[in-house]
Amino acid sequence: MKARSGTWLLMLPGLMWLGLLMVVPCLLVFVLIFFERGIYGGIDWQAPTLENIARVFDPLYLSIFVDSGIIAGVSTLAALLIGYPAAYAIAKAPASRQTALLFLAILPFWTNYLIRTYAWIVLLNPAGLINSLLIELGLRSEPLTLLYTKSAVVLGLVYSYTPFVILAIYSALQRLDPSYAEASRDLGAGVVQTFLRITLPLTAPGVAAGAVFVFVLSIGNFVTPDLLGGGKFQMVGNLIYDQFLSARDWPFGAALSVLLIGLMLLLLFAQAVASLRARGEHARA
Amino acid sequence: MKFRTLLSIAAGAVMLAAGSTAALAEKLVISNWDGYMPKDMAEKFKAATGIDLEIAVHATNEEIMGKVTASGGEGYDVLFVSSPFAEALNNLGLLAPIDHSKIPNLANLYAEANELKHDPGNTFSVPYTWGTTGLCYRSDLVKTAPTSWNDLLTPSDDLKGKITMLSTDRWLMAAGFLADGLSVNTTDQADLDKVRDQLIAAKRNLLAYDDTTFYSKLVSGEALMVQAWDGWCNYGITDKPEIKYVIPKEGSDLWADTMVITKASKNPEAAAKFIDFVMNADNGKWVVENIMYKSPNKAGMEAVDKSMFEKYPNMAITPAELLKYEQLRDLGSGMKAFSKTVSEVMAAK
Numbered sequence: 261m262k263a264r265s266g267t268w269l270l271m272l273p274g275l276m277w278l279g280l281l282m283v284v285p286c287l288l289v290f291v292l293i294f295f296e297r298g299i300y301g302g303i304d305w306q307a308p309t310l311e312n313i314a315r316v317f318d319p320l321y322l323s324i325f326v327d328s329g330i331i332a333g334v335s336t337l338a339a340l341l342i343g344y345p346a347a348y349a350i351a352k353a354p355a356s357r358q359t360a361l362l363f364l365a366i367l368p369f370w371t372n373y374l375i376r377t378y379a380w381i382v383l384l385n386p387a388g389l390i391n392s393l394l395i396e397l398g399l400r401s402e403p404l405t406l407l408y409t410k411s412a413v414v415l416g417l418v419y420s421y422t423p424f425v426i427l428a429i430y431s432a433l434q435r436l437d438p439s440y441a442e443a444s445r446d447l448g449a450g451v452v453q454t455f456l457r458i459t460l461p462l463t464a465p466g467v468a469a470g471a472v473f474v475f476v477l478s479i480g481n482f483v484t485p486d487l488l489g490g491g492k493f494q495m496v497g498n499l500i501y502d503q504f505l506s507a508r509d510w511p512f513g514a515a516l517s518v519l520l521i522g523l524m525l526l527l528l529f530a531q532a533v534a535s536l537r538a539r540g541e542h543a544r545a
Numbered sequence: 546m547k548f549r550t551l552l553s554i555a556a557g558a559v560m561l562a563a564g565s566t567a568a569l570a571e572k573l574v575i576s577n578w579d580g581y582m583p584k585d586m587a588e589k590f591k592a593a594t595g596i597d598l599e600i601a602v603h604a605t606n607e608e609i610m611g612k613v614t615a616s617g618g619e620g621y622d623v624l625f626v627s628s629p630f631a632e633a634l635n636n637l638g639l640l641a642p643i644d645h646s647k648i649p650n651l652a653n654l655y656a657e658a659n660e661l662k663h664d665p666g667n668t669f670s671v672p673y674t675w676g677t678t679g680l681c682y683r684s685d686l687v688k689t690a691p692t693s694w695n696d697l698l699t700p701s702d703d704l705k706g707k708i709t710m711l712s713t714d715r716w717l718m719a720a721g722f723l724a725d726g727l728s729v730n731t732t733d734q735a736d737l738d739k740v741r742d743q744l745i746a747a748k749r750n751l752l753a754y755d756d757t758t759f760y761s762k763l764v765s766g767e768a769l770m771v772q773a774w775d776g777w778c779n780y781g782i783t784d785k786p787e788i789k790y791v792i793p794k795e796g797s798d799l800w801a802d803t804m805v806i807t808k809a810s811k812n813p814e815a816a817a818k819f820i821d822f823v824m825n826a827d828n829g830k831w832v833v834e835n836i837m838y839k840s841p842n843k844a845g846m847e848a849v850d851k852s853m854f855e856k857y858p859n860m861a862i863t864p865a866e867l868l869k870y871e872q873l874r875d876l877g878s879g880m881k882a883f884s885k886t887v888s889e890v891m892a893a894k
């Protein structure tokens with residue numbers, strides 16, 4: 261009995277923090293949906309309406325959700341394809357080197373996100389480093405259009421979020437019992453088969469965690485599409501930002517936000533269920 | 546509440562940095578765009594009047610509008626806002642009337658600066674800078690010099706992918722309104738829809754939307770023609786004299802940035818002294834020489850070296866010519882439909 265009440269008491273500050281600073285603001289945002297924007301911005305509390313909910317489902321805005329999902333999805337896939345081999349290499353490296361390698365993977369985070377994104381502008385623009393090099397080497401006579409394209413946005417997102425994937429998969433690989441791989445090879449499976457049928461499924465929770473991390477961060481990102489996309493490819497984050505800060509239509513921005521939060525909660529729920537099931541199967545094995 | 550706390554923290558930091566020690570001296574809180582006033586404004590003002598100046602910055606009109614409408618203007622004395630927003634604040638009853646007897650330097654204004662449509666006679670706002678919006682281009686790299694807004698909206702093949710437009714809502718739409726001969730203040734749904742479709746088509750030929758670095762894109766040659774405020778084009782001309790500014794034949798909008806005093810201000814006398822100080826000839830001259838905008842301050846403009854007007858021809862436009870252009874006004878209840886249209890343009894592929 262004593263231990264239990266003690267536990268709740270210890271959790272209280274954390275719960276209050278979450279409650280006051282996350283749950284209450286989210287509820288406030290939710291309430292905003294049902295009112296109209298005032299003439300000069302702000303909220304017209306005298307004018308309840310369902311108009312904002314209807315507007316969110318307009319094909320124009322839904323297509324932005326879909327496009328953002330696609331960009332985030334492609335970025336996630338690319339981050340996984342780059343991150344898994346990197347994490348694998350780090351996990352298989354001699355223990356003395358692993359810390360240094362992990363440090364290198366995280367080092368970019370010591371620089372501000374905005375500055376790292378601007379660095380890509382310097383690299384990709386028509387008079388930038390990459391195009392100058394290509395022209396100097398005689399490989400091109402005209403600069404390539406690299407900047408202000410959808411690919412540049414994906415590149416920026418992959419670059420920024422791959423370290424998260426590396427960390428998530430690395431920790432999953434670390435927790436992996438090496439005897440599974442040994443047993444598999446003793447029984448005659450090749451390296452590739454061992455990887456595909458033993459290692460990969462056993463590290464699936466780590467892969468899922470990294471993937472969800474990248475996806476959720478990418479879909480809400482508004483800095484990268486604005487800087488590297490030239491403001492031409494609005495993603496959900498830009499749309500919401502514009503509603504709150506330029507159009508000052510808080511109710512519509514709130515409606516968009518709630519839809520985004522809802523979709524992400526569904527995604528996280530699915531990931532949690534899949535993760536539990538994977539662990540359950542693992543335990544039974 | 547939150548904004549006041551933030552302002553207190555920001556103000557506290559500024560105070561620490563300025564090393565101010567006087568606890569009894571009068572204090573004035575102003576909000577302006579970063580770099581829009583001389584850096585030593587606070588020191589000079591204190592030396593001239595003994596009043597402490599706390600300078601808050603806002604990046605956009607919408608930002609300061611949000612803060613002021615939420616707090617009723619509490620915590621601010623003087624604001625620098627563009628004229629449509631000054632008009633809106635006045636309609637909301639958040640501004641104090643300008644007492645001309647307390648601001649003798651108002652005499653420094655051009656006669657035309659007292660005839661601005663948003664506030665004839667300057668009863669609640671005092672203009673600080675004014676200007677036009679037009680096309681800024683590399684005269685050495687474009688095949689033919691642009692003459693019309695349609696050169697931006699339906700560019701020739703050599704310009705496709707090498708032009709930028711402003712994304713700030715009023716100017717984004719103004720390009721379309723002016724090209725079609727419509728008022729820059731229209732909120733008629735048919736007009737909005739027509740311009741929306743034009744802008745969505747124009748989007749496909751853009752290099753990017755750019756409100757802050759379009760002049761460097763011209764200097765580097767990344768862009769050949771951009772939609773630009775006249776003062777900003779001058780930043781490009783400084784680095785590359787081949788850059789030229791033109792007001793298209795359909796015309797421009799007339800924009801003005803103004804100073805207003807909040808009704809919630811506890812120091813309206815000090816606020817008036819501040820505006821008077823800003824309106825002196827030195828500060829008017831500073832604006833022209835440093836921000837390269839035109840100032841409605843006649844004394845200031847006349848103190849500027851004549852070579853500036855040769856190097857930057859768009860500064861030489863006379864106030865009488867300026868007032869030919871339609872001024873941007875507050876859209877009132879039409880703002881909702883207007884914002885909706887802008888969202889549709891920005892969201893379209």
